[in-house]
Amino acid sequence: MQRSSFGEQSCSVARTLDVIGDRWTPLVLRDIAIGISRFDAIQRDLGLSRKVLTQRLETLVEHEVVVRVAYQDNPPRYDYRLTEKGNDLAMVLLAMQQFGDKWAFGGQAPITWKHLACDQVTAPVACCDQCGEQVRPGDAIPLRGPGFDEQASPVVGEALDQIAVAFS
Amino acid sequence: MQRSSFGEQSCSVARTLDVIGDRWTPLVLRDIAIGISRFDAIQRDLGLSRKVLTQRLETLVEHEVVVRVAYQDNPPRYDYRLTEKGNDLAMVLLAMQQFGDKWAFGGQAPITWKHLACDQVTAPVACCDQCGEQVRPGDAIPLRGPGFDEQASPVVGEALDQIAVAFS
DNA sequence: CAGCGTCAGTTTCTTTTGGGAACTCACTGG
DNA sequence: CCAGTGAGTTCCCAAAAGAAACTGACGCTG
Numbered sequence: 001m002q003r004s005s006f007g008e009q010s011c012s013v014a015r016t017l018d019v020i021g022d023r024w025t026p027l028v029l030r031d032i033a034i035g036i037s038r039f040d041a042i043q044r045d046l047g048l049s050r051k052v053l054t055q056r057l058e059t060l061v062e063h064e065v066v067v068r069v070a071y072q073d074n075p076p077r078y079d080y081r082l083t084e085k086g087n088d089l090a091m092v093l094l095a096m097q098q099f100g101d102k103w104a105f106g107g108q109a110p111i112t113w114k115h116l117a118c119d120q121v122t123a124p125v126a127c128c129d130q131c132g133e134q135v136r137p138g139d140a141i142p143l144r145g146p147g148f149d150e151q152a153s154p155v156v157g158e159a160l161d162q163i164a165v166a167f168s
Numbered sequence: 169m170q171r172s173s174f175g176e177q178s179c180s181v182a183r184t185l186d187v188i189g190d191r192w193t194p195l196v197l198r199d200i201a202i203g204i205s206r207f208d209a210i211q212r213d214l215g216l217s218r219k220v221l222t223q224r225l226e227t228l229v230e231h232e233v234v235v236r237v238a239y240q241d242n243p244p245r246y247d248y249r250l251t252e253k254g255n256d257l258a259m260v261l262l263a264m265q266q267f268g269d270k271w272a273f274g275g276q277a278p279i280t281w282k283h284l285a286c287d288q289v290t291a292p293v294a295c296c297d298q299c300g301e302q303v304r305p306g307d308a309i310p311l312r313g314p315g316f317d318e319q320a321s322p323v324v325g326e327a328l329d330q331i332a333v334a335f336s
Numbered sequence: 337c338a339g340c341g342t343c344a345g346t347t348t349c350t351t352t353t354g355g356g357a358a359c360t361c362a363c364t365g366g
Numbered sequence: 367c368c369a370g371t372g373a374g375t376t377c378c379c380a381a382a383a384g385a386a387a388c389t390g391a392c393g394c395t396g
Contacts, residue, residue, distance in 0.1 A: 006191075010278050012268025013198045013261055020264075021191040023174075024383095030181045034310045035327040039344050045323035049384050054345060075391045077343060082305070088267055090305040091294060093181055095263040096188075099256055100180025101313075108315035110178050111324075113308035118299035122308060126259060127295040131286035137250070137258040140281035140290060142202045145269075147276035155213035156279075159203040167284075192354095207373050217355050222374060243362045245372060 010149040019063045019089065024048050025056050026093060029082075032066060033090045034111070037079040065089050094124060141167055178317040187231045187257065192216050193224050194261060197250075200234060201258045202279070205247040233257050262292060309335055 006014035006021070020026050024046070031042045043053050057080060060066040065086035068078040082090060094113075101109040101123075115122040126135045141163055150157050174182035174189070188194050192214070199210045211221050225248060228234040233254035236246040250258060262281075269277040269291075283290040294303045309331055318325050 011195070011198070012265040012273060012278060013194055015268040015272035016264040017191055017194060021194070022382095023185055023189040026181060026185060026189070027179070030179070031324075031327075033305060034324065035331050036323055040342075041323055041327075043344095045321070049386090050345065051347085051385095052383060055382095072392095075343075085271055087305045088270060092260060092263040092267055094294065094305070095260040096184040097180040099260055100183040101315075102256060103253055104183035105180060105315045109313035110180060110315040110317065110321075111328075112311050112313040113303075114311055115296045115298060115301075115303055115308050117301055117307060118296060120296075120298040121311070122296040122298055122303060124294035124303045125297050126262065126292035128283045128286060128288075128290040129293050130283065130288040130290055133283075133285050135281075135283055135290060135292045137201060137255045137262070139285060140283050143280050143282055143289070145277035145280040147273045147278040149278065153213070153278075155204060155209055156199075156202065159199075159209075160279075163203050208371075211373095217357090218374065219356095219376085220354060240363095243372075 010147070010152040016089075016092065019060070019065060020092065022056075024052060025060065026096065028053065028056050028060065029065070029086070029089065030093050032080050032082055032086075033093060037081060039078070039080075042080075060086075098123065178315070178320040184257075184260065187228070187233060188260065190224075192220060193228065194264065196221065196224050196228065197233070197254070197257065198261050200248050200250055200254075201261060205249060207246070207248075210248075228254075266291065 006018045009015065020029065027046050027048075028042060031045055036042055036045055039050075039053065039057070043050055046053075057066065057068075060080075061068060063085075064083055066080050067083055069081055070076055071079050097109075097111070101107060112121045113124075114120065127133065128135045142160055143164075144157070144160060148157075174186045177183065188197065195214050195216075196210060199213055204210055204213055207221065207225070211218055214221075225234065225236075228248075229236060231253075232251055234248050235251055237249055238244055239247050265277075265279070269275060280289045281292075282288065295301065296303045310328055311332075312325070312328060316325075
């Protein structure tokens with residue numbers, strides 16, 4: 001299949017997909033995030049093939065979103081745990097969960113989160129870091145950022161110009 | 169490869185992955201979200217095979233996150249646009265973008281968003297809908313929600329119990 | 337102390353998918 | 367009237383995923 005790597009692409013979404021861009025990786029990460037930390041437990045929970053799980057855990061460790069922590073030697077056995085980078089990535093899972101809760105379960109969420117700061121069940125919403133108000137797509141328009149590469153993304157540049165014109 | 173469908177799974181993340189669980193769909197959705205709305209433009213921008221793009225657009229339309237809007241008949245030509253459900257799904261893309269901005273571009277984001285309400289470049293953060301404070305994984309613990317299925321997810325149930333004990 | 341179970345992987349074999357590139361149709365603009 | 371555009375479709379081949387069995391080093395139990 002000669003899977004295309006997005007490593008060179010000038011797009012943050014593409015780079016993130018280099019880490020979680022397949023059917024299993026996000027679920028593996030979800031399991032680790034809720035405390036299912038061992039190979040066999042993840043495999044039993046998800047039912048994916050052991051081969052694929054091995055590969056996925058390897059790339060997660062390579063990307064430093066997960067660390068292997070030995071909990072015994074001889075034979076070596078490991079816990080998989082999220083790193084700081086992994087915690088940031090888990091925000092993506094949280095967004096996926098919110099979407100699934102709303103559109104696949106009609107609000108009857110299988111798993112909820114209790115916010116330790118206020119001790120209440122929380123449904124995180126995206127808020128503007130400038131004004132504090134909630135942001136939803138449609139409330140904001142895309143612009144070229146400091147890392148935009150005009151050469152690499154001519155089609156994107158064109159689309160951004162059109163939007164800029166429409167909102168001027 | 170006999171790809172497993174997650175349609176039956178009792179997990180919001182899995183259900184969301186039924187829609188965007190592969191390498192290309194999120195990028196297709198990103199293009200549509202920033203206004204690249206036609207088949208050829210998306211194909212040129214992403215460089216994916218036309219066959220795969222056709223399939224991805226079909227499943228996006230089936231899941232009702234995208235609509236085909238004819239902009240001419242004879243020959244029929246279409247714009248692809250996000251639905252309301254698609255806008256909700258785009259929140260996942262926004263989360264991916266934030267992760268990529270931070271960890272792959274060191275803050276030099278290729279694309280930024282201007283919040284129309286306050287007219288400033290915004291980096292949305294997740295806030296608790298109860299107390300308004302920012303939420304990050306680690307600031308919250310997972311619990312059984314109203315839609316949790318003990319039979320379907322015994323391994324998850326066990327992990328949740330362990331966490332509950334650890335935080336009691 | 338023999339044998340079964342656990343854990344973390346490998347290995348082999350088959351089925352499916354994705355990529356590439358060429359082909360199709362129905363216009364449209366010069 | 368001839369090239370170009372837009373939206374697909376078709377074909378072949380290589381690479382991934384799935385299933386299921388195998389490995390190896392314990393540790394527990396009768």
